[in-house]
Amino acid sequence: MTMKTTAPKEHAPADEPPKPSSAAQGFTRNLSTGLGAMLFKILAIAVLDATAIFAVFLAVAKDALLIASIIAVITLAINVIYFKRGWLPAKYLAPGAVFLLIFQVFVIGYTGYIAFTNYGSGHNSDKDDAIMSLLQTNQQRVPESAGLPVTVLDGAEGLALLVEREGQQLVGDVEEPLAPIDPAALSQYTQLSFADLLGRQQEVTSLAVPMSEDPADGTLRTSDGRTAYQYTSTLVYDKGADTMTDSLTGILYQDTGVGAYSAASGEQLMPGWSINVGLDNFTRAITDSSIRSSLISVTAWTFGFAFLSVATSFFLGLFLAIVFNDLRMKGRKVYRVISILPYAFPAFLGGLVWAGMLNKDFGYVNQVLFGGASIPWLTDPWLAKFSVLWVNLWLGFPYMFLVCTGALQSIPDELAEAAKIDGAKPWQIFRLIKLPLLLVSVAPLLISSFAFNFNNFNVIYMLTEGGPRLADSGMNVGATDILISMVYKVAFVGSQRDYGLASAFSIIIFLIVSIVAIISFKQTKALEELN
Incomplete structure (x- = not known):
């Protein structure tokens, strides 16, 4: 008879506590995480509610009952969304929706409201x-x-x-x-x-x-x-x-x-008080001869500036993209890096630097490149416009260069090779094949670039501040002012600030850009047939 012996079981030391099971660990971790998240949520909502209550009382004190009601409704909705179980998509969408209402919808609505009032210097209170x-x-x-x-x-x-x-x-x-x-x-x-x-x-x-x-x-x-x-x-x-x-x-x-x-x-x-004036600000912009002439002049230059800025930067960027896309060119990677350097330069700093370089008396361009000449780059109306276009070209062509480079590289080489076999010349290949295909992807970007330059405040104000001043204008308007810089001057520059008229101009700008964008996007549909 054989006896089986088993090894003695090892016992944990008496002073060592038993290890918890994995289920207990998970329960503890979930409990701590859920409790921490709940406390943070309660604290954040409490701060939001306190701020909202203060804003409601402040709005009621100012007799702004509509704003107080909107704040109360939004705050109540946020409390319901974050304390009700489920509604996970709403929890993620709510912050973005609130910021959209505050920084977009409210700003646009308030600008529209001010456009129908006489709010400005001497009329900024009740x-x-x-x-x-x-x-x-x-x-x-x-x-x-x-x-x-x-x-x-x-x-x-x-x-x-x-x-x-x-x-x-x-x-x-x-x-x-x-x-x-x-x-x-x-x-x-x-x-x-x-x-x-x-x-x-x-x-x-x-x-x-x-x-x-x-x-x-x-x-x-x-x-x-x-x-x-x-x-x-x-x-x-x-x-x-x-x-x-x-x-x-x-x-x-x-x-x-x-x-x-x-x-x-x-x-x-004076002072007076703010009242609703209806369409008076829009009527003044059309019927007042001093305002109307300035508005027409600035609008014409705004369209010219936006169109020429887009056209010059696009064709220069396209030309460089074609040149540097040629495999036979040596060092093209280095040239590409150099070409995009202005794109990394902030626009407002670029305007300030070029303003110093184009200074009539001690600027680098006059003193070094033109041997001490006294050329009024920024004080002559036509030279100032040329300077603005030149600086904007320097800042804008790298973007078009990058876009055109990517678009050209996406066009299959087989199309060009097939055209060569059929006897097409390089110019015909580019004009009839590559350029139409290029415009399919670039046209929306050209439209957005036009809208951007239509309101390109940085370059104008940092380089010339809208000057030189137009002597025959009844407003504080210069030869290089575009609509957005004119609005800025009407609202914030000088002793007489007319926020109502500036808001009316802003609405006019919005309508112009919207109409141009709608027409342009409809025209680009013809290019989609190339796909």
């Missing part, structure tokens, strides 16, 4: 703010008014005045009128010393504290930081009749519906 500003800016010292001893204080909201009147301490600043204050609350202010008064003299002298909630009571002002005097407006506002009367001249100003108080002579009090 009527109540305009009335308050008129009463505060047209003030004179009350004749023989007694001076009040004051103390200039510095607080969290800026400078304030402390006045003791009838045994009571009153404090007010630019935003808040004089009102009694608890002596204990004065600890939040710091009294300005004499040295501080001298160092901040401009702030002190420009400080105007309202006497009360009623703007007609005027303001309290000081020139030395020690004594203040009462100032009242020379304009008398009649709330019932909605009129302003100049107490010095007796002229009556009424609200005639133009966004400002106007006299019978047509004189207006």
Whole structure:
């Protein structure tokens, strides 16, 4: 009888804990991952909700109920999407849709809204703010008014005045009128010393504290930081009749519906307020002779600039692509690298560099290439246009070179060989075979390039700033201004900024580019038959 012996089982050390099973590990990992993701989602949604609530209250305070409603609906939709089980595609699409609404739809809609208003310099607030500003800016010292001893204080909201009147301490600043204050609350202010008064003299002298909630009571002002005097407006506002009367001249100003108080002579009090003017901005662009002539001139040059930029860069890029695509050419890889270097150069920096090189007095082109000549590349209207086209060609041909190179290499060599056998010459092969096939893939890119150059703000503004100025124009427009740079000047350059007119121009640009794109894409359908 044989006895079977088995090896003794090895036991884990007593101090070593048992290893968890793979199922337990997976459960723990899933639990921690799910919990972390849930906490992050709750935190992110909480921040979004808090921001949205603040935006809703702010919009309601500004009487923008439509915007408040849109924000509330979007926020509610996001909460539903991310807290409801399932709806996985919506969870990925929601962020992109929100950014699309904010940065595209809202911007376009707001631009369209501004185009139908008189929003701009002197008309950038509501009527109540305009009335308050008129009463505060047209003030004179009350004749023989007694001076009040004051103390200039510095607080969290800026400078304030402390006045003791009838045994009571009153404090007010630019935003808040004089009102009694608890002596204990004065600890939040710091009294300005004499040295501080001298160092901040401009702030002190420009400080105007309202006497009360009623703007007609005027303001309290000081020139030395020690004594203040009462100032009242020379304009008398009649709330019932909605009129302003100049107490010095007796002229009556009424609200005639133009966004400002106007006299019978047509004189207006500024600032006014923003109102809806309908199609007035578009009508001005057509009927006002000074604006119409500038608009026609700039539009014609915009089309010329966009067309010539695309044509010159395309043909130069195509020529270089054909040359460097020839296998017989040595070092063509090096030439290709050199040719695309301008494409890696930022357009706005290129404009600045060329602006220095084309300077009339000390530019490299005049001083070195033309032996010290004084050629006004950027100040003569026609030379400035040539300079803009030249710089844009330098910046744009590498893109066309890359596109044409890829398109040429995609055309089968068998087509050219078959044409040679049939007796076709190289020019015939290119014109009748390669060029039509090339246009099939390049035509959409030419259209997009035209649309890009139609709004190519960087090169124009960095090189010439739209100049030289057109002397016969009623607007701040130059010989090299295109529509987009003209819009920029109307909206942001100069003392008189007309955002309503600039928005109307933007809509006109959008319509022009859309029409050109639609017509161009319809014409390219004829090329598809070549496929």
